[in-house]
Amino acid sequence: MGSTTDCLFDYAFTVYRGTFIESILPGSGSKPILARNRGALWVSAADGRIQGWDWQASDDNAFAELMTRNYWVDIDAVAAQGQVNGHDSKIKVKIVTTNEEQNEFFFPGFIDTHIHAPQYPNAGLFGSSTLLDWLETYTFPVESRFGSPPDSKTGHQTSTDPRDAPILAQQIYDQVISRTLSHGTTCASYYATNHVPATNALATLCYIRGQRAFIGRVCMDNPDFCVDYYRDFSANDSLVATRQTIEYIHALDPEGNLVKPIVTPRFAPTCTRPALQSLGDLAASYSPPLHIQTHISENINELALVKELFPEADSYAAVYDKYNLLTPRTILAHAVHLTADERALIRARDSKISHCPASNSVLGSGICPVRTLLDEGITVGLGTDVSGGYSPSILEAARQACLCSRLLAQSAPWQRDNPKDADGNGSDGREKLSVSESLYLATRGGAAVIDMARDVGGFEMGMLWDVQLIRLGGVKLAKKSPLDCVVGDGSADLVKAGPVGNVDLFGTESWEEKIQKWVWSGDDRNVKAVWVGGRLVHSRV
Ligand SMILES: O=c1[nH]c(=O)c2nc[nH]c2[nH]1
Numbered sequence: 001m002g003s004t005t006d007c008l009f010d011y012a013f014t015v016y017r018g019t020f021i022e023s024i025l026p027g028s029g030s031k032p033i034l035a036r037n038r039g040a041l042w043v044s045a046a047d048g049r050i051q052g053w054d055w056q057a058s059d060d061n062a063f064a065e066l067m068t069r070n071y072w073v074d075i076d077a078v079a080a081q082g083q084v085n086g087h088d089s090k091i092k093v094k095i096v097t098t099n100e101e102q103n104e105f106f107f108p109g110f111i112d113t114h115i116h117a118p119q120y121p122n123a124g125l126f127g128s129s130t131l132l133d134w135l136e137t138y139t140f141p142v143e144s145r146f147g148s149p150p151d152s153k154t155g156h157q158t159s160t161d162p163r164d165a166p167i168l169a170q171q172i173y174d175q176v177i178s179r180t181l182s183h184g185t186t187c188a189s190y191y192a193t194n195h196v197p198a199t200n201a202l203a204t205l206c207y208i209r210g211q212r213a214f215i216g217r218v219c220m221d222n223p224d225f226c227v228d229y230y231r232d233f234s235a236n237d238s239l240v241a242t243r244q245t246i247e248y249i250h251a252l253d254p255e256g257n258l259v260k261p262i263v264t265p266r267f268a269p270t271c272t273r274p275a276l277q278s279l280g281d282l283a284a285s286y287s288p289p290l291h292i293q294t295h296i297s298e299n300i301n302e303l304a305l306v307k308e309l310f311p312e313a314d315s316y317a318a319v320y321d322k323y324n325l326l327t328p329r330t331i332l333a334h335a336v337h338l339t340a341d342e343r344a345l346i347r348a349r350d351s352k353i354s355h356c357p358a359s360n361s362v363l364g365s366g367i368c369p370v371r372t373l374l375d376e377g378i379t380v381g382l383g384t385d386v387s388g389g390y391s392p393s394i395l396e397a398a399r400q401a402c403l404c405s406r407l408l409a410q411s412a413p414w415q416r417d418n419p420k421d422a423d424g425n426g427s428d429g430r431e432k433l434s435v436s437e438s439l440y441l442a443t444r445g446g447a448a449v450i451d452m453a454r455d456v457g458g459f460e461m462g463m464l465w466d467v468q469l470i471r472l473g474g475v476k477l478a479k480k481s482p483l484d485c486v487v488g489d490g491s492a493d494l495v496k497a498g499p500v501g502n503v504d505l506f507g508t509e510s511w512e513e514k515i516q517k518w519v520w521s522g523d524d525r526n527v528k529a530v531w532v533g534g535r536l537v538h539s540r541v
Contacts, residue, residue, distance in 0.1 A: 011075045011092040013042040018098025019105040022458045023440035032440035043465040048534025103472035109186025110394035111446025114333040114354035114383025116191040120176045122387040131299035144230035146198040162201035169198045181538040183393040184468035184527045187212035200248045210537040216264030217245040225269045235274035267295035280324035291329040298334035299365045317342035326351045336366040352379045352449040357400035359388030367408045371431045381446035398438035405433040435519045469529040473500030475507040501525030
């Protein structure tokens with residue numbers, strides 16, 4: 001592969017050469033499929049957007065013709081020859097090439113539509129808890145540590161300065177960004193905590209590190225549910241502090257090119273009616289309206305609690321609808337136990353769903369019927385839901401989405417409501433998500449969930465170069481039989497020969513099979529480089 005480092009000299013385009021794989025919808029009503037192209041694609045250095053491609057330019061001759069035709073000169077090549085000047089009639093480009101022998105390919109960056117950044121220290125810690133006791137035992141304690149000391153005179157937290165966030169909070173947020181970028185997450189919709197300085201620190205760090213992000217200050221003012229050591233003291237406190245983070249983020253990134261605020265009532269039980277009302281109004285008061293994120297219908301005990309706290313509402317979804325929180329820019333996490341009426345309401349409001357399969361399993365919440373959501377025309381993306389989810393990897397979420405969809409047929413509600421197989425048992429298999437579908441949810445589905453379907457998620461004209469370079473590694477089989485090796489010397493050992501990560505290739509796989517192997521056994525070792533808006537934000541040698 002060519003260099004993935006940033007160039008010392010100005011250039012007009014980066015030309016990416018090699019193999020490009022993405023998940024696409026071939027037509028309306030169809031299912032996603034993987035598409036593969038070989039050739040060259042170029043991205044403007046000015047705005048990080050795709051300016052064109054040539055799928056004929058897949059060999060050296062055709063690529064040289066493309067360079068000549070466009071008056072392009074390779075800035076690294078001329079710099080290596082000490083001849084940067086003297087090419088004034090040419091357009092300078094930087095070239096990044098995949099190594100085909102290492103099974104490298106460009107793939108759209110992953111979009112994590114639901115992740116709690118302050119919970120990252122708890123990833124993998126949940127014991128045998130379920131949602132409501134997990135919140136009290138594991139989650140509120142860790143999130144509460146992101147607060148800054150109150151003002152000595154007023155007793156309130158008045159600072160909005162990210163530097164007033166505890167250093168450990170800043171370090172945890174920086175590590176979450178490093179970790180998610182290393183897994184190919186180019187955009188994340190983050191929940192922070194209810195602390196303004198720490199929330200602003202998360203926004204600032206995403207901005208500095210170059211990760212596209214939605215940043216939500218978590219609102220929770222209901223004293224009947226929230227713990228005293230970690231809550232907003234009134235609906236007005238929720239509103240004022242949320243406004244402070246919105247103003248901070250708008251000042252940080254006025255065009256919202258990288259970082260945007262997202263209104264975040266944690267979930268119905270943590271919020272009073274006035275808080276829900278004022279947050280719905282707040283989101284609607286901006287043009288365009290702000291994004292909103294919350295949780296819905298994750299766990300059976302939570303459903304009972306919502307019924308008890310909001311007896312006037314017909315359903316959980318109706319609580320949010322009453323306060324104008326179901327909008328086309330609302331991300332609803334989990335959605336495991338929605339009724340048909342709730343799904344119809346969510347569809348009518350064009351609100352979006354973040355499917356969090358790892359967390360749903362870990363906390364024993366249930367299996368989300370993703371196929372039903374998709375069949376009913378609801379937009380779905382994937383969320384890691386750290387730390388309900390144990391992994392910050394969206395590839396892991398894609399794998400778990402495939403796995404959970406296969407378990408769905410075992411559940412009584414699915415068996416009751418859906419067609420059986422030819423023998424009249426279980427299910428006819430339609431619930432199963434394919435690898436192409438789960439990768440679609442991880443990229444284009446996520447893009448639609450964050451209302452950026454025209455900007456990210458694929459390789460289309462004008463889309464931002466939010467992309468990862470995947471390296472599966474080469475095939476390095478020994479020439480001799482392992483039976484002829486000295487026992488245990490490892491000379492015929494594929495693992496020792498150095499494949500990248502866990503993906504062992506034997507040279508017999510089709511390209512589609514290589515992608516299946518990547519989804520089922522790949523990890524961050526396969527992510528060689530990551531760009532956001534054309535800027536290199538992560539690389540691994
Ligand atoms: O998975 C979850 N994680 C949380 O932090 C949370 N808060 C409310 N509901 C929740 N669900």
